[in-house]
Amino acid sequence: MFKLAQAMLFLLPAETAHYFTMNLLKVCHQLGLIRNTTRPLNRHNVRGLGDDLWFNNRVGLAAGFDKNAHYVEVLHALGFAAIEVGTVTPRGQAGNPKPRLFRLKRDKALINRLGFNNEGVDAMERRLMYLRGKQASNHSLPVIGINIGKNKSTPNEQAAEDYVYCLERLHAYGDYFVVNVSSPNTPGLRALQGKDSLVELLTKLQEVNKAKGPKPLLLKVAPDLTDEALLEAAAVVTELQCTGMVLTNTTVSREGLVTSSHSVDAIGNGGLSGEPLALRSGEVLALIRKAYPDMTLVSVGGINSKEEGQKRLDLGADFLQVYTGFVYGGPRLIKRLKEL
Numbered sequence: 313m314f315k316l317a318q319a320m321l322f323l324l325p326a327e328t329a330h331y332f333t334m335n336l337l338k339v340c341h342q343l344g345l346i347r348n349t350t351r352p353l354n355r356h357n358v359r360g361l362g363d364d365l366w367f368n369n370r371v372g373l374a375a376g377f378d379k380n381a382h383y384v385e386v387l388h389a390l391g392f393a394a395i396e397v398g399t400v401t402p403r404g405q406a407g408n409p410k411p412r413l414f415r416l417k418r419d420k421a422l423i424n425r426l427g428f429n430n431e432g433v434d435a436m437e438r439r440l441m442y443l444r445g446k447q448a449s450n451h452s453l454p455v456i457g458i459n460i461g462k463n464k465s466t467p468n469e470q471a472a473e474d475y476v477y478c479l480e481r482l483h484a485y486g487d488y489f490v491v492n493v494s495s496p497n498t499p500g501l502r503a504l505q506g507k508d509s510l511v512e513l514l515t516k517l518q519e520v521n522k523a524k525g526p527k528p529l530l531l532k533v534a535p536d537l538t539d540e541a542l543l544e545a546a547a548v549v550t551e552l553q554c555t556g557m558v559l560t561n562t563t564v565s566r567e568g569l570v571t572s573s574h575s576v577d578a579i580g581n582g583g584l585s586g587e588p589l590a591l592r593s594g595e596v597l598a599l600i601r602k603a604y605p606d607m608t609l610v611s612v613g614g615i616n617s618k619e620e621g622q623k624r625l626d627l628g629a630d631f632l633q634v635y636t637g638f639v640y641g642g643p644r645l646i647k648r649l650k651e652l
C-alpha cells in the first residue's frame with residue numbers, strides 16, 4: 313500500500329508531493345482516521361535535554377520537514393517522539409526559486425536548495441502558542457525543538473541579532489533550541505561555524521537563554537567541516553555551556569553517488585541528504601563522542617534502517633533524527649526505529 317502511494321507521489325515534483333502528502337495526512341488526522349501510535353514504549357529522558365522532558369522513543373523528525381509547525385500533531389501520531397520545527401527566521405521569506413528539491417531515487421537521497429523558506433517568527437509563535445494551549449488541556453504533544461536561523465538579507469556581521477531575536481520570541485514555546493549555522497543554501501551562513509563567529513553568536517544566545525531560564529541549546533554543524541574545525545566547534549559548545557550538538561546537516565559533497573554525474577550536475581547546487589551521507593555523519597558522531605564523552609549528541613544523516621539507527625546509538629548518539637529516510641521509508645521506518 314505504502315509502496316503504491318509512494319510510486320504515485322513520486323510522479324509529482326518533490327516539493328509538491330511533500331505538501332500534498334502532509335496536508336492530506338493532516339486532514340486524515342483531524343478526521344480521526346490516523347490513530348496516535350506514539351504510546352510510550354520506553355519513556356525515557358535524553359541526556360542533557362532536561363529531567364522533566366519525557367521522550368516516547370529515541371527517534372525525532374529532523375529540521376526542515378515541518379518548517380512552520382503546521383504538522384506537529386499528525387507527525388506525532390505517526391510515531392515521532394520529537395519534532396524539530398524550523399528553520400525559522402525573524403521575518404518570513406520565500407526561499408530560492410523552484411524547482412529546489414530533487415530526488416535521487418537510486419541513492420535514496422535528496423538534494424535541496426530551499427534556502428530557509430519559512431513564514432517567520434510571528435507565524436511560528438502563533439502556531440506554537442495554540443499547540444501549547446492544547447497541551448495545557450491534556451492534549452498529547454511530542455517534544456518540540458525549535459531550529460533557528462537568520463534571514464538571507466541579514467549580513468553575517470548582524471547575524472547574531474537574528475538568532476537572538478528568534479530565541480527571545482520563541483523561548484517560551486520550545487523544549488530545546490538548535491542553532492543552525494550549517495545550511496549550504498544561505499550564502500555565507502556556514503562561515504558562522506568559524507571559531508570567532510561561533511563564540512560571539514553562542515555567547516549572545518546563552519545570555520538571553522540564561523536570563524529567560526535556561527533551555528537546552530544545541531549547535532547543528534555541517535559534515536563538510538574538517539575534523540579539526542568540528543572539534544573546535546565542539547570546544548566552543550562546551551566552553552559556553554551549551555547542551556550539545558546536532559550531527560549533521562546536509563553535505564555539499566557529491567561523492568559516491570550511483571546516480572549519473574550528468575543527472576547530478578543538471579540538478580546543480582544544494583545540500584545532499586540521505587543514504588550517501590550516512591558514512592560521514594557516523595564518522596562525525598564518533599569523532600565528537602570520543603573527544604566529549606558527556607556531551608549531548610543528536611545523530612542525523614542517512615539513518616534509513618533500524619540497523620543504521622542502532623549503529624548510531626552504539627557510536628554514542630543520545631537521540632536520532634530522520635528526514636530523507638522518512639521520505640523513502642515512510643511510517644514503517646519510524647515503527648522500526650521506535651523499537652530501539
Ligand SMILES: Cc1cc2nc3c(=O)[nH]c(=O)nc-3n(C[C@H](O)[C@H](O)[C@H](O)COP(=O)(O)O)c2cc1C
Nearest residue numbers: 374375376399424560561585586613614634635636
Ligand atoms: C528538504 C530538506 C530541507 C531541510 N531544511 C533544513 C532546515 O531548514 N534546517 C536544518 O537545520 N536542516 C534542514 N535540513 C537538513 C536535515 O534536517 C538533516 O540534517 C539532513 O537532511 C540529514 O538527515 P537525513 O539524511 O535523514 O535527511 C533539510 C533537509 C532536507 C532534505
